[in-house]
Amino acid sequence: MTGRNSKTLIAAFIFSLFAGAPGLAAAQSRVAIGVTETMETFNPYGDSVSLLYGIWCQVLGCLGTYDFDKGEYEGMLAERWEVKDPKTWIFHLRKNAKFHDGSPLTAADVVHSFNRIRTDPQSKQKQNIAPIASAAALDQYTVQFTTKQPTAPLTEYLFDRFIVTSKAIYDKYGADVADRKHPIGAGPYKFKELIPGQRFVITKNPDYPGMREKKQAPDELIFRIMREPEQRVTALLNGEIQIAQFIPPHLRERVEKGPNSKIVPTDSVEIMFLAMSPKFKPWDNKLLRQAVAHAIDRDTIIATLLKGEATRLDGPIGPGQYGYSPNLKPKYEYNPEKARQLVKQAGFPNGVDVDYYTPVGRYTLDKQISEAMVPMLNAVGIRTRLQTPEWATLWANVQAGKVPFYYMGRGSVVDPSVALSQYFETGGSPRIGYSNQKFDKLLAQERQTFDPSKRKKVLSEAMSLLTEEAPAHFLWRHQMLYGIAKNIDYKPTPSGRIFGDEIRVLR
Amino acid sequence: MASYLVRRLAGTIPVLLLITLLVFLLLHAAPGDPASLLLSDATSEADVLEARQRWGLDQPLHVQYLKFFTAAVTGDLGKSFRFAQPVAELIATRLPATVELAAFSILIAVTLAVPLGVWAGARPNSWVDNLGTSFGLFGISMPNFWMGIMLILLFSGSFHLLPSAGRSTYGVVGAQETGFYFLGSLLGGNWPGLKDALLHMAMPGLALGANMIGILMRVTRSSVLEVLHEEYVVTARAKGMAERRVLWRHVLSNALIPIITVAGLELGTLLSGSIIVETVFAWPGMGSLLITGVTSRDYPLVMGLVMMYTAAFVTINLVIDALYGIIDPRIRY
Numbered sequence: 041m042t043g044r045n046s047k048t049l050i051a052a053f054i055f056s057l058f059a060g061a062p063g064l065a066a067a068q069s070r071v072a073i074g075v076t077e078t079m080e081t082f083n084p085y086g087d088s089v090s091l092l093y094g095i096w097c098q099v100l101g102c103l104g105t106y107d108f109d110k111g112e113y114e115g116m117l118a119e120r121w122e123v124k125d126p127k128t129w130i131f132h133l134r135k136n137a138k139f140h141d142g143s144p145l146t147a148a149d150v151v152h153s154f155n156r157i158r159t160d161p162q163s164k165q166k167q168n169i170a171p172i173a174s175a176a177a178l179d180q181y182t183v184q185f186t187t188k189q190p191t192a193p194l195t196e197y198l199f200d201r202f203i204v205t206s207k208a209i210y211d212k213y214g215a216d217v218a219d220r221k222h223p224i225g226a227g228p229y230k231f232k233e234l235i236p237g238q239r240f241v242i243t244k245n246p247d248y249p250g251m252r253e254k255k256q257a258p259d260e261l262i263f264r265i266m267r268e269p270e271q272r273v274t275a276l277l278n279g280e281i282q283i284a285q286f287i288p289p290h291l292r293e294r295v296e297k298g299p300n301s302k303i304v305p306t307d308s309v310e311i312m313f314l315a316m317s318p319k320f321k322p323w324d325n326k327l328l329r330q331a332v333a334h335a336i337d338r339d340t341i342i343a344t345l346l347k348g349e350a351t352r353l354d355g356p357i358g359p360g361q362y363g364y365s366p367n368l369k370p371k372y373e374y375n376p377e378k379a380r381q382l383v384k385q386a387g388f389p390n391g392v393d394v395d396y397y398t399p400v401g402r403y404t405l406d407k408q409i410s411e412a413m414v415p416m417l418n419a420v421g422i423r424t425r426l427q428t429p430e431w432a433t434l435w436a437n438v439q440a441g442k443v444p445f446y447y448m449g450r451g452s453v454v455d456p457s458v459a460l461s462q463y464f465e466t467g468g469s470p471r472i473g474y475s476n477q478k479f480d481k482l483l484a485q486e487r488q489t490f491d492p493s494k495r496k497k498v499l500s501e502a503m504s505l506l507t508e509e510a511p512a513h514f515l516w517r518h519q520m521l522y523g524i525a526k527n528i529d530y531k532p533t534p535s536g537r538i539f540g541d542e543i544r545v546l547r
Numbered sequence: 548m549a550s551y552l553v554r555r556l557a558g559t560i561p562v563l564l565l566i567t568l569l570v571f572l573l574l575h576a577a578p579g580d581p582a583s584l585l586l587s588d589a590t591s592e593a594d595v596l597e598a599r600q601r602w603g604l605d606q607p608l609h610v611q612y613l614k615f616f617t618a619a620v621t622g623d624l625g626k627s628f629r630f631a632q633p634v635a636e637l638i639a640t641r642l643p644a645t646v647e648l649a650a651f652s653i654l655i656a657v658t659l660a661v662p663l664g665v666w667a668g669a670r671p672n673s674w675v676d677n678l679g680t681s682f683g684l685f686g687i688s689m690p691n692f693w694m695g696i697m698l699i700l701l702f703s704g705s706f707h708l709l710p711s712a713g714r715s716t717y718g719v720v721g722a723q724e725t726g727f728y729f730l731g732s733l734l735g736g737n738w739p740g741l742k743d744a745l746l747h748m749a750m751p752g753l754a755l756g757a758n759m760i761g762i763l764m765r766v767t768r769s770s771v772l773e774v775l776h777e778e779y780v781v782t783a784r785a786k787g788m789a790e791r792r793v794l795w796r797h798v799l800s801n802a803l804i805p806i807i808t809v810a811g812l813e814l815g816t817l818l819s820g821s822i823i824v825e826t827v828f829a830w831p832g833m834g835s836l837l838i839t840g841v842t843s844r845d846y847p848l849v850m851g852l853v854m855m856y857t858a859a860f861v862t863i864n865l866v867i868d869a870l871y872g873i874i875d876p877r878i879r880y
Binding site: 070072078080081083086088161162164165166167168170233235236237238239241262264265266267268270271274275277278279280429430431432433435436437439450451452458462469 | 577578579580583584585586587588589590591592594601629630631632637640641696699700703704707710711712713714715717718826827828829831835836839842844
């Protein structure tokens with residue numbers, strides 16, 4: 041080798057080391073999203089987190105989704121559905137729904153998916169089909185679900201949740217190989233790459249109905265795991281990602297000051313509340329529970345601690361959630377004088393001592409919020425000792441019904457029926473241990489009322505009763521802040537799902 | 548030597564037994580139930596019970612431990628509750644990331660700390676020494692997570708020079724089959740992959756290695772200072788040997804024993820440090836997996852990882868002991 045040749049080679053080597061990555065098509069639009077959930081399993085039924093439901097839903101396909109703007113459920117693979125009788129639901133599939141390999145998606149695939157959710161040993165999604173006794177294919181494009189009890193809110197269980205996978209591929213390869221090697225679905229995006237613990241990459245499927253017209257929808261979506269908020273913000277400012285999930289309030293300013301980034305808030309569907317279990321004294325006393333409701337100054341907490349990034353709840357749910365009514369009564373205004381009187385009327389003329397439990401680091405500023413509530417309670421005669429156990433401990437005790445008074449959130453509340461039953465119906469769960477026959481009756485009636493407007497009315501009645509009885513004092517829904525690059529037009533959804541066809545790349 | 552190694556290897560069995568037992572008991576003593584933490588909020592009581600049965604949590608503690616240990620001895624670490632995959636498989640996918648990062652940190656630490664230490668030791672109280680000592684003190688004093696965050700803010704946030712998180716850029720071909728991105732790219736002549744791996748490793752490697760740099764530098768310095776006063780060094784100088792040769796041939800080789808001992812000990816610290824650093828940099832290694840395991844009370848996953856860490860620690864100690872014999876011929880086993 042001559043000296044000149046070796047110099048050229050060395051120069052080529054150095055150039056290649058510092059040159060950009062080859063082979064990236066410039067015309068491709070790519071959006072990377074920093075997300076907080078882990079992604080470890082190739083099995084679409086092997087996890088139960090909002091983000092993954094969303095990814096699998098747009099890759100493999102799901103029956104339908106909830107439209108937060110319209111406040112109603114919309115079909116995706118199902119084009120329409122009907123209730124034949126209170127226990128029989130019929131779903132009509134889109135006849136043009138095709139898997140990415142060109143084969144048609146049929147009712148047999150939906151029934152297969154139902155069976156997999158129910159029997160797959162890795163399945164963490166059984167709760168989504170809990171009300172359903174059986175599934176049957178009536179013809180190629182019609183599926184019948186038979187429920188155990190009349191279940192009007194069945195779509196709340198299924199939509200955004202029921203992922204459809206191919207029966208043919210499963211039969212040919214078995215679960216493990218089918219999931220790992222052949223993740224072929226019928227959604228608007230296709231599976232490209234999943235590296236457990238790192239990233240999930242999906243690419244646009246132009247053959248999906250309507251996708252060709254959505255020219256600004258990104259060609260590729262990369263979901264990158266970034267659990268630390270600091271990380272997500274820096275990566276956004278550094279241009280490594282274009283969307284950063286869940287920016288905590290104290291980092292908001294950094295994102296807003298970035299030359300190419302902005303903050304877009306969205307209401308979450310997680311309702312925050314103070315639970316007061318009537319199983320324990322003194323919380324068996326309704327007047328004391330109502331006193332708590334009057335003692336907490338929610339507006340001040342929202343305005344100061346939360347910097348306005350929360351929406352006050354008057355009742356269990358708020359705008360955008362199914363069955364919300366702005367006229368729900370009663371409404372608890374902040375009134376320490378009235379709270380003091382109620383404490384006295386409750387039979388505690390000298391005040392009362394209680395223990396109050398808060399999670400730490402689980403919800404936005406949970407401990408700080410609780411610390412602000414303690415003096416408010418003390419001021420009306422409810423002398424409060426703050427307890428701050430580790431989350432795993434607190435959660436296990438709450439689930440076992442051992443905690444009398446605590447701050448908590450319930451996520452994924454689109455239609456409130458399931459959550460209300462879980463926390464407040466007799467036998468729903470031991471978490472609060474509230475029992476009220478009239479409330480139980482209303483919930484049972486609501487589940488059997490299939491006319492939406494009548495059902496909303498019954499739901500309202502139940503929620504009104506619950507608010508008046510106050511086994512929990514409903515506080516607010518946090519606003520979730522998303523950091524988004526300025527060249528991206530995206531309105532995040534309250535449920536935390538991220539769909540590529542709802543994102544527009546502007547330039 | 549061989550019989551010594553066999554004896555030492557046999558000695559690791561009770562160590563593993565004790566450590567796994569201790570961790571098992573601690574895990575179960577900590578409140579919190581995997582079923583309630585891992586299953587969806589809406590899961591029915593019946594399904595929770597079913598999961599607990601499937602995971603064997605309904606059995607007495609000693610039965611659970613015996614089952615774990617007898618299976619672990621045959622190489623079966625069980626299935627993770629959280630990921631429903633064999634723990635061994637999960638560890639295998641994460642191990643290369645941790646090993647590569649740790650190796651890179653050691654490389655940075657040794658190449659920086661040893662020459663600096665020798666230099667400082669050879670010229671005590673000079674400006675080189677003062678600078679090196681301050682540098683060492685800085686490395687020792689900075690907690691690695693803080694150092695990591697500062698590096699991210701500086702090199703990613705302000706200068707936009709380095710990627711803030713992760714192990715590779717999507718679209719840049721990496722050696723993903725083996726899991727060793729740097730080594731695989733290097734051996735395969737994949738320069739974009741190599742560059743990408745290096746850029747991603749730079750900050751976590753430095754954050755993880757900073758502490759080791761400080762300690763190694765100080766130990767090298769004091770060890771060199773001590774050896775400099777030995778008679779054979781005076782003899783070497785008296786013979787007219789060049790100072791550089793005295794330093795590298797006679798001083799450093801004799802100063803190596805304490806350096807290697809400390810480096811070995813520090814490797815253990817490095818492994819535990821990687822748990823935090825991996826979280827700060829979203830590095831998909833065993834450390835971040837352990838954090839996920841602990842927070843969700845994924846018993847098999849935590850047990851499997853702790854076994855791996857213990858085995859690594861024991862192996863490192865064994866290798867260091869074996870190295871003594873090679874470096875110092877006077878040491879015989």
